[in-house]
Amino acid sequence: MKGLVFNVQRFSTEDGPGIRTTIFMKGCPLRCVWCQNPEGINPKPELVWYDVRCMGVRACIKACGAGALKLESDGLRIDRGKCTACGLCVKACPTGALEIIGVDYSAERLVDEALRDKVFYETSGGGVTFSGGEPMLQAEFLAEVFPMLKEHGVHVALDTSGFAPWKKFKEVLGWVDLVLYDLKLMDAVRHRELTGVDPELIWENAVKLAEEGVRMWIRTPIIPGMTDIEENVRAISRFIVERLPTVERYDLLAFNNLCISKYKRLGLRFPLEEARLMRREEMEKLARVAEEEGVSKVTWSGMVERAIEKEVG
Numbered sequence: 312m313k314g315l316v317f318n319v320q321r322f323s324t325e326d327g328p329g330i331r332t333t334i335f336m337k338g339c340p341l342r343c344v345w346c347q348n349p350e351g352i353n354p355k356p357e358l359v360w361y362d363v364r365c366m367g368v369r370a371c372i373k374a375c376g377a378g379a380l381k382l383e384s385d386g387l388r389i390d391r392g393k394c395t396a397c398g399l400c401v402k403a404c405p406t407g408a409l410e411i412i413g414v415d416y417s418a419e420r421l422v423d424e425a426l427r428d429k430v431f432y433e434t435s436g437g438g439v440t441f442s443g444g445e446p447m448l449q450a451e452f453l454a455e456v457f458p459m460l461k462e463h464g465v466h467v468a469l470d471t472s473g474f475a476p477w478k479k480f481k482e483v484l485g486w487v488d489l490v491l492y493d494l495k496l497m498d499a500v501r502h503r504e505l506t507g508v509d510p511e512l513i514w515e516n517a518v519k520l521a522e523e524g525v526r527m528w529i530r531t532p533i534i535p536g537m538t539d540i541e542e543n544v545r546a547i548s549r550f551i552v553e554r555l556p557t558v559e560r561y562d563l564l565a566f567n568n569l570c571i572s573k574y575k576r577l578g579l580r581f582p583l584e585e586a587r588l589m590r591r592e593e594m595e596k597l598a599r600v601a602e603e604e605g606v607s608k609v610t611w612s613g614m615v616e617r618a619i620e621k622e623v624g
């Protein structure tokens with residue numbers, strides 16, 4: 312069995328304890344308007360184009376037998392209905408302006424890749440985190456990889472939206488040390504509007520994970536005018552306190568728009584291109600709201616207006 316991966320990020324410190332390798336699995340059933348990883352949504356490999364590297368030599372167009380490429384005055388057009396992600400244009404381009412996002416890994420190859428940094432995991436209390444996209448879309452593959460990592464004593468974290476059938480979680484949970492779980496919105500109508508899916512399955516799975524005794528960190532992306540409403544953070548906090556006894560911390564992740572270029576490479580526009588950043592005082596206030604509701608460990612991190620600041624606890 313193969314797993315489709317769109318990024319392997321070494322020395323990550325944001326996706327669980329210690330120094331970690333974060334493996335981004337391709338494919339996601341959600342459509343969050345603030346998505347920072349648009350290249351992780353499509354569950355198939357796809358072609359991207361880097362405008363700054365393109366010299367307009369048209370080698371790609373000659374190489375493409377499918378007729379999927381056209382160079383226009385404002386850039387290269389990729390007809391995604393015709394493109395099969397065969398990669399011939401990538402090989403033909405002399406300036407490296409094209410790339411296929413999404414690489415097939417066998418379980419053995421991915422584990423070998425992850426074990427390269429084992430010494431850092433051991434010295435820092437880190438490990439490997441599986442993120443996405445939504446890694447649970449490839450639960451069968453994870454069920455092959457996780458036990459192999461555990462045989463090597465590696466700490467395994469799963470970063471999930473929670474939107475997957477419970478039986479898929481059951482397939483992998485035996486090898487998971489920590490689940491990083493997104494709770495975005497407690498208003499069901501807004502949840503559907505802004506993520507494209509109903510939230511009930513996500514809430515049910517969170518409760519089931521807690522009932523199974525699984526250690527969890529809850530995460531909320533804080534998006535101006537969407538998830539940053541005080542009542543939203545209050546409602547998520549109450550849900551944590553009342554229903555999720557295995558939650559160890561609650562992380563508020565401030566929005567940023569660093570993903571704009573990723574959208575451009577895919578020929579898309581980031582819907583929140585014009586959105587402002589959060590302010591430090593606003594993030595601190597939301598953290599206080601969560602604490603008032605009784606969440607024992609609350610952190611916030613991410614970009615805020617005027618300065619890039621990190622977690623303040």
Ligand code: SF4
Nearest residue numbers: 375394395397398400
């Ligand atoms: S990946 Fe293949 S089909 Fe797609 S544009 Fe390049 S050469 Fe054409």
Ligand code: SF4
Nearest residue numbers: 339341342343346444
């Ligand atoms: S769940 Fe994550 S990867 Fe999926 S659409 Fe939302 S933000 Fe993007």
